[in-house]
Amino acid sequence: MASFVSQTAAIVSPSARDSYGRISPADVEYSVDLPWFEDSEVEGLATDGQYFYVSTAKTLFDTGDAWLYKFLQNGTFKEGIRISEGTLDHAGGIVFHEGLLWVPLSERNPTPNIASKIVRYDSNLNYFDTWQNSSERGNDHWGAVVVLPELSKVYIANWGTSRLYVYNPDATFVHLVDDPPSNNIQDWVVVENVLYGSQPGSDTSSIQVWETDDETGTDLQLVGSMRTEGASSGLTWFNGSFWSCSGIGHATLYRLVNLVLEPAEPVFPPAMVIVAALSVLGVAAIVLGILRRRR
Ligand SMILES: [Ca+2]
Numbered sequence: 001m002a003s004f005v006s007q008t009a010a011i012v013s014p015s016a017r018d019s020y021g022r023i024s025p026a027d028v029e030y031s032v033d034l035p036w037f038e039d040s041e042v043e044g045l046a047t048d049g050q051y052f053y054v055s056t057a058k059t060l061f062d063t064g065d066a067w068l069y070k071f072l073q074n075g076t077f078k079e080g081i082r083i084s085e086g087t088l089d090h091a092g093g094i095v096f097h098e099g100l101l102w103v104p105l106s107e108r109n110p111t112p113n114i115a116s117k118i119v120r121y122d123s124n125l126n127y128f129d130t131w132q133n134s135s136e137r138g139n140d141h142w143g144a145v146v147v148l149p150e151l152s153k154v155y156i157a158n159w160g161t162s163r164l165y166v167y168n169p170d171a172t173f174v175h176l177v178d179d180p181p182s183n184n185i186q187d188w189v190v191v192e193n194v195l196y197g198s199q200p201g202s203d204t205s206s207i208q209v210w211e212t213d214d215e216t217g218t219d220l221q222l223v224g225s226m227r228t229e230g231a232s233s234g235l236t237w238f239n240g241s242f243w244s245c246s247g248i249g250h251a252t253l254y255r256l257v258n259l260v261l262e263p264a265e266p267v268f269p270p271a272m273v274i275v276a277a278l279s280v281l282g283v284a285a286i287v288l289g290i291l292r293r294r295r
């Protein structure tokens with residue numbers, strides 16, 4: 001008798017391919033194609049601990065739309081809803097927080113004509129509210145959102161993650177971070193107050209690892225990155241592992257294992273470099289002075 005899993009979805013491990021058609025490396029332990037997925041491009045992945053949720057955008061080829069889908073780990077489809085509003089047909093990186101799915105909805109454009117917004121849906125994919133929009137901050141493209149529960153902060157990344165908008169959970173603006181530690185983050189997940197962001201690359205994708213201070217949430221540091229070809233789009237944490245989902249016109253869910261953190265190069269602030277240089281010059285002057293006196 002065929003297993004429940006093989007009846008509902010095609011297991012493609014171990015030779016899974018990511019959205020660029022590349023064969024997944026050994027750090028993908030499990031993958032499952034989502035056979036009901038059509039047309040759109042995968043953007044974000046989140047979980048409530050039982051179900052997975054994926055967000056999508058209209059593709060560059062003008063196919064598909066902004067959708068939210070709910071499904072099980074074995075790929076079984078539960079629900080789907082089209083959430084685009086007019087030209088807002090790009091749903092970005094998502095997070096599930098306190099019973100609600102937080103979803104950025106934008107035009108597919110780095111300089112949109114109308115404001116982006118964060119919309120929230122409940123676990124049955126019923127619309128809950130529009131939490132905030134970008135009009136106060138210049139109609140930027142909002143491409144990914146994440147909630148940091150311990151800091152009580154919400155991060156929103158723009159197109160390419162050249163800017164990071166920090167908000168309080170009540171939707172009041174806190175701070176704009178220009179040039180955050182990593183660019184081009186597609187989707188985040190927070191695990192024990194550490195931020196993990198998926199970042200596609202021309203060679204291989206990776207998970208960028210950030211830490212922040214525990215007061216304002218605005219002092220961000222790059223800890224390092226973990227290379228994995230499975231993490232070009234949606235990213236979440238479930239059952240002790242990172243999971244990712246990606247694809248254009250199709251979608252595959254991956255469980256990522258054996259990830260290796262490559263620490264970031266230490267970055268010395270300019271002030272520190274100047275102090276160090278002055279210290280060296282000072283020591284050299286003292287030594288030279290001693291030598292001259294001895295002559
Ligand atoms: Ca996510």
